[in-house]
Amino acid sequence: MARTLYHGPLAHALAPAALDALPAALLAVDDTGRIAWLDTHVAPSPDARRAAAAHHGWDVDDPLLRLVLPRPGQFLVPGLVDTHTHAPQFPNIASGGQYELLDWLSNVTFPREARFAHPAYARKTYAAVVDRIISLGTTTCCYYGTLHLEATKILADIVHHRGQRAFVGKCNMDRNCAPTYQEASAEESLAQTADLVDYIHSLPHPGPPASPRLVHPIITPRFALACTNTLLASLGHLAASHVSPLAIQTHVAENSAEVEFTKQLFPECLSYTHVYDAYGLLGPRTILAHGCLLGNHELELIKERGAGISHCPTSNFNLRSGIANVGKMLDMGIKVGLGTDVSGGFAPSILVAVRDASTASKIISFQKNTAAIARDASAPLPEELIPPPSIAPLPAAEFSEAHLSLATLLYLATLGGASLCSLEDTIGNFLPGKAFDALLVSVRPETGNPCVWWEDEDESKAVTADGLQSMLETFLFAGDDRNIDSVWVQGRLIGGTGQGN
Amino acid sequence: MARTLYHGPLAHALAPAALDALPAALLAVDDTGRIAWLDTHVAPSPDARRAAAAHHGWDVDDPLLRLVLPRPGQFLVPGLVDTHTHAPQFPNIASGGQYELLDWLSNVTFPREARFAHPAYARKTYAAVVDRIISLGTTTCCYYGTLHLEATKILADIVHHRGQRAFVGKCNMDRNCAPTYQEASAEESLAQTADLVDYIHSLPHPGPPASPRLVHPIITPRFALACTNTLLASLGHLAASHVSPLAIQTHVAENSAEVEFTKQLFPECLSYTHVYDAYGLLGPRTILAHGCLLGNHELELIKERGAGISHCPTSNFNLRSGIANVGKMLDMGIKVGLGTDVSGGFAPSILVAVRDASTASKIISFQKNTAAIARDASAPLPEELIPPPSIAPLPAAEFSEAHLSLATLLYLATLGGASLCSLEDTIGNFLPGKAFDALLVSVRPETGNPCVWWEDEDESKAVTADGLQSMLETFLFAGDDRNIDSVWVQGRLIGGTGQGN
Structure with missing residues (x-):
């Protein structure tokens, strides 16, 4: 070179x-x-x-x-960093906008993902997906694949061949999905995941000798409600068992029906986030997508474990999930990056995620002002509107009181995403050595x-x-x-x- | 043809x-x-x-x-209908996103608009503006020009030459703007407006004999606070004095500081909307941009006068103005179209206005649900949160309870905009005769x-x-x-x- x-x-x-x-x-x-x-x-x-x-x-x-x-x-x-997208969902971009999360999974997503059982379809589709993502300026991408081992190997091959930096994961999902689109058992899911990890680790180094690896495996439990306790536990063990522990990506607290269902499935856990923690899946290499509905205790746990949030505002608006308060997360020192979350999000470009992250922060900003004006004119707040006490003292409000600046938006799209991927020493800006x-x-x-x-x-x-x-x-x-x-x-x-x- | x-x-x-x-x-x-x-x-x-x-x-x-x-x-x-955009502001697209309305006018907008004092700059710039808007599929466009008569005639010429359907207006603004960018007097503002109206009416009919006129003049008081009472009164008279009354476009209830200032300037009027009504500027040919902060009495007055709202969600998010509840307006039978509001909005395409109108309605939808959940769990609402009683009975909630459907989004971008322009018998869909x-x-x-x-x-x-x-x-x-x-x-x-x- x-x-x-x-x-x-x-x-x-x-x-x-x-x-x-x-x-x-x-x-x-x-x-x-x-x-x-x-x-x-x-x-x-x-x-x-x-x-x-x-x-x-x-x-x-x-x-x-x-x-x-x-x-x-x-x-x-x-280069832009997309910390959360679903490669197999690209053909569904901009369809199904009438649904919320769980209906959208059943009606739009699972039927599409099931097609990747055919390697020929995966080969053709993923080649076009990766080309498009690169053309949109995404140099590092965290990919969810489908549950299929072979299709996901094909995705890893294509990313590797094209020279993009990426994390590639095979979805783990052994319950509560479509009857025709979930894994037969926790054991099979685990074995195929271990196979994928070994496969990606075996890809030849790109470019000249001693070039660094660009494609990494990532453990990808679809979300807590789609995995049995056995599967979650074995994935936590797999992630920790490698010499350098594996990265993990999953969804958290995206939609209220999802949160409720998760609480029902894991009554022994204090919160949705605590489920991942209980099974060894919450650590400094964990990327949690969405987090629209996280409580203060959950944010504090995420901070404590060194995990972070992939902010997917386009998707959060589109599936009527909510608005993640990333200003508050930044104030707390939680890692935050951006994700397109195709096709929950209808735009595969991180530039659109930047625009919608700006919009999300501006909505929080003007609604906070409106609420403050209303509060000034009123009697003390009714009991149920008083925020629950935080365990830790509230952080200084550098970000959560204002809309995100140009500086912060660029940060989220680059260095913030790099940090979330634990690549802050490798990419994210132009400091020497990166x-x-x-x-x-x-x-x-x-x-x-x-x-x-x-x-x-x-x-x-x-x-x-x-x-x-x-x-x-x-x-x-x-x-x-x-x-x-x-x-x-x-x-x-x-x-x-x-x-x- | x-x-x-x-x-x-x-x-x-x-x-x-x-x-x-x-x-x-x-x-x-x-x-x-x-x-x-x-x-x-x-x-x-x-x-x-x-x-x-x-x-x-x-x-x-x-x-x-x-x-x-x-x-x-x-x-x-x-064809798409853009019911509110500022032709001279295109060079400022995607800049100044840190400001709210009044600061944005002073720092970004007025300095740019002042450059259109030079006809050569207007000629070059407007030619590119109109080409771009046509390339984005906007077949009917409501243009704000600057305060300059000659530059606005140039804009009308270009639109006419390119064959776009349009309304073209010269801003009236004789107070509270920049010292170097406002009109010398109400008399001069009126005379130049009458001149522009005659000029646009004198443009030759396009195409074969008996072809209809495509370019129409439109009375364009910038907004109430930028016009003296004398100017508003004379514009109302001018609009009504033509054989077929002239269309009118202006801004209303966009931003809270703007609303407060307007109330101070017109203490004799019940509301911002009532100002326009008092001066004969609120009628079936009036296009009101924004309307984020309209009260129920104002909505009922707008409905009664047959006026309508240009919904500009991209701008309303970007300038932190608020969210116009257009579902409620549609339920009331108020005319609603979409506007890009360049460069308060950073996107000149009505397709982006569609996406942001969807987002705005989804935010209202999920926040309403959250509020409803909170309310169920609570004691009676505190006094200050109970909505004020409406004069008329509340309409059936076909649109305001849900996010906007694909059907409604297409309607807003086409037939809704046509209705707002009083062109519903001419354009907006493919019914014979249009x-x-x-x-x-x-x-x-x-x-x-x-x-x-x-x-x-x-x-x-x-x-x-x-x-x-x-x-x-x-x-x-x-x-x-x-x-x-x-x-x-x-x-x-x-x-x-x-x-x-």
Whole structure:
């Protein structure tokens, strides 16, 4: 792999409220796809670039060095991280919007997923799914497959072949699903999961020798109510039994009927979240999707265990599940990333998740204000509206009192997702030592997206931090796949509209 | 203009909850661009088509007749109606999302609008704006211009030249705006408005003789707080003084600070809505944008006067204004259409307004359920939470108790918008006698939209009403400009990706 020197504007998140917008960064990627060094400001001239590179021992005239010099209106951001999506549900995108969760599973989802019993269907469909997700700028993706072992191996093969960073899991589901679409026994479910884990671990390392693995197995109990206690216990044991413990993904507290049913099935557990904890499935590598209806005790348990939430606002609106208060979670120090949750969510792009996360936070913000106004004018709150006391003292309200800022939205889409995947030391921003997982974004007119504006004087935008933030806001709120010129994972170009250039 | 015969699937709305999905319709457009007749089912064969046409006296072999035979995955829907957008604000799309309404006007909007003092800037910008709106499938658009007479004439010229159906208005604003961006006096504002009205009325009729006018003037007081009482009174008089009274567009009850300020300025009026009524600006041709914070008395006045609401959910979320309860309005028989409200809204496509209208209604739906659960478990409601008594008996809750269905969403985007514009006898669906304002939609793979799925077996979808509804849902929730193959207004092809074919 050629070494690369990128000289131009880049924006990345350093923390939940820290956006770093650098109009003239100089960034070096080594031949293993890692960021060798980053100079935050180098004047945009060949001489300045040459001198700065020489300072790091790099020669810009080396014919083996690839030089990336963006045009006005182009800039670099970290690759997007989708922490929760269902690969087999892509063909159902934007259908069944009339249902809530449990009816939607029966009527829309399970019949579709059952088709992946046929490997030929899986091969054809998953190839298109992965291509589309990459074209939308998702460089790391947490995939739910179906319950089928072979189809899920095929998904892992395709992701591996395409060079995307990913977690791939086979659904575990041995009760309360469709009679024709659930596993025969806990034992079979466990054995096939162990088989998938070994299979993914056996995939050859991509690229040059010593390249890191990009595809990881992930333990994927569909959700508590779809798994017997035996299965949950054995999955917890499997996850912990590996030398480096396995990641885990599942759903939590998405919908009220689901929460009620789960409580009935596990009366011995204090809450839905406590079910996962009881079976060894709640830890620092656990990704919990949704969490719309989590109580304070559950949030505190999640924080204590180091687990985190995949926020899927498009799906939560679409299936009428509720609004997850991620501002409160961030204040508590809980890890939060974004998920598209296709096809509960009708949009496979993390950019749409960004827009809906903004909307969700703005609804919480203006409804809180309305409630505060009503409360000011009223007698003391009636008993049932007083929030239950928290075990821990309430955190400082940096995020939960306001709508999410541009900085926080970028964080959630990149570094927040990376943290949720326990990859915060590997990806999420452009700090030296991390992998170069990145997008070259273009808001130039030739992209053809009619929702993104460009004026002649915009040429100058990229040279100031304010102008760069403005271009970033345009990309996040009005951009689509047409604005993604290049997609790199671990330094390797794997997609984008301009990938042939 | 050639006569046209379309034979294939079409979907249109007949009423707020009546979706008519016809897999094999035969629709005839005459040489004035009107729908001559519509057969709801004709078998998809040349012989059946020939016989059905002959029954109406049409000869399918006439060389002057254009035959449109969609491919599998293509279907016809009525053109989309955007009942509220600001043409000069398009360059600001997706910027300033941190502000609420009044700060957003000062910091983002007024500085941009002031640039339209330069006709050259207006000419260049508005040409691109109108092209983009047409590419997004909007066949009828209610445009706010700036306060500038010449720039607004340029906008009307461009819309007229491009053949879009539209209302074009010059903002009236003679107080409480930026010192550099408001009108010198009520007299000047009125005189320039009268000038614009005459100018638009003088535009030549488009197309063949006796073709109907497509571009109409519209009286556009920015909002009550930006107009002196003198200006409001004279605008009310101007609107009523024409042989056929003029349409009126303005904003109402969008944001709480705006509502408070308006109440202070007009202490003699019972409510914000009553201000417009007092000055003769509330009638059957009045389009009121937003209405997030309307009280019951205001809704009843709007209903009584025959005015209606332009629902702009993307903007209402983005500027943290609130959620307009359009289900309640529909139950009351109030006219409701959709608006993008660029750039308070960050999306210029009515398809996104559809998605956000669905989201808004789903939020109301699940929060109502949560409130109902909480209420069941509680003592009687505290005094301040009991809703104030309504003057009229509450309407049957067909829409306000549930999320908006696919049928209602299509209605809002087409016939609802047409009704709000008092054009329900002219456009909005495919009933004979109406103008052929239509989109040929394609969900086929070659459109290149990665969010729309296509499988080989989907070829058969269009031949059943269920399959057609499923394609319609896909278009509304996952479609973009790439899925709009052809855009017709009054029978004339004015845009679409396949317009050259």
